Amino acid sequence: MRLDIISIFPEYFAPLDVSLIGKARERGTLDVRVHQLRDWAHDVHKTVDDTPYGGGPGMVMKPEVWGEAIDTVVGDGSPRMIVPTPSGRPFTQELAQELADEPWLLFACGRYEGIDSRVMDEYATRLRVDEVSIGDYVLAGGEVAVLVMVEAIGRLLPGVLGNAQSAVDDSFAPGSMQNLVEGPVYTKPPVWRGHEVPPVLLSGHHGNVARWRRDQAIRRTVRNRPELARELDPGTLDKHDRKL
Numbered sequence: 001m002r003l004d005i006i007s008i009f010p011e012y013f014a015p016l017d018v019s020l021i022g023k024a025r026e027r028g029t030l031d032v033r034v035h036q037l038r039d040w041a042h043d044v045h046k047t048v049d050d051t052p053y054g055g056g057p058g059m060v061m062k063p064e065v066w067g068e069a070i071d072t073v074v075g076d077g078s079p080r081m082i083v084p085t086p087s088g089r090p091f092t093q094e095l096a097q098e099l100a101d102e103p104w105l106l107f108a109c110g111r112y113e114g115i116d117s118r119v120m121d122e123y124a125t126r127l128r129v130d131e132v133s134i135g136d137y138v139l140a141g142g143e144v145a146v147l148v149m150v151e152a153i154g155r156l157l158p159g160v161l162g163n164a165q166s167a168v169d170d171s172f173a174p175g176s177m178q179n180l181v182e183g184p185v186y187t188k189p190p191v192w193r194g195h196e197v198p199p200v201l202l203s204g205h206h207g208n209v210a211r212w213r214r215d216q217a218i219r220r221t222v223r224n225r226p227e228l229a230r231e232l233d234p235g236t237l238d239k240h241d242r243k244l
């Protein structure tokens with residue numbers, strides 16, 4: 001997969017040189033290219049923003065600069081364009097999987113009050129353009145959201161996760177734990193500062209372990225994510241105290 005990222009803060013993406021993503025880049029599984037938007041601003045100050053039409057606070061990113069940048073990066077290709085915004089469609093595990101199947105993604109990182117809307121309109125005429133939100137809070141720009149999405153997408157690519165960490169058991173991946181949050185996890189020692197590991201996990205009885213883990217995941221989902229718990233099959237909750 002090829003990933004292009006355009007931003008006025010390319011240094012935000014240094015973390016993509018390390019860990020899972022860094023190794024995937026070394027292996028050639030991922031081809032990540034980060035671009036400095038200001039390279040396409042031609043005035044002496046390399047201006048990328050201006051005051052908003054209609055008035056109001058803050059600044060808006062100029063369409064001309066973004067147009068030249070995206071034209072250069074895209075050429076005659078057709079990447080899927082992702083624009084992180086507070087007002088976008090929710091980023092979910094399902095969307096992460098959908099994007100992990102794409103051969104080429106282009107992330108446009110806005111700053112200030114955002115990118116002139118005509119940029120998304122212009123490229124929607126020839127590319128798939130998605131405005132995507134990673135949550136209902138406002139950041140100072142799209143860069144951190146891109147880091148979140150690249151990690152969630154990258155770990156789903158073949159060969160990125162070692163055998164030890166399978167994405168299959170993810171709480172939101174298809175399967176028996178789908179739509180449940182993760183339950184508690186434990187490792188050695190069996191007793192730590194008087195806290196014992198739940199005995200079932202030391203029993204070696206895989207069926208009981210699986211049932212206990214699902215039960216714990218359901219309890220935690222009901223407690224922490226009631227909106228997810230309401231979506232679970234009624235049978236899932238029949239033996240769990242809905243109020244917990």
Ligand SMILES: NCc1ccc(-c2ccccc2)nc1
Pocket residue numbers: 084085086087109110111112113114115132133134135136137138139140141142145
């Ligand atoms: N969904 C989180 C999110 C994503 C992007 C932005 C953002 C803020 C300023 C300018 C451009 C994008 N804020 C929040």
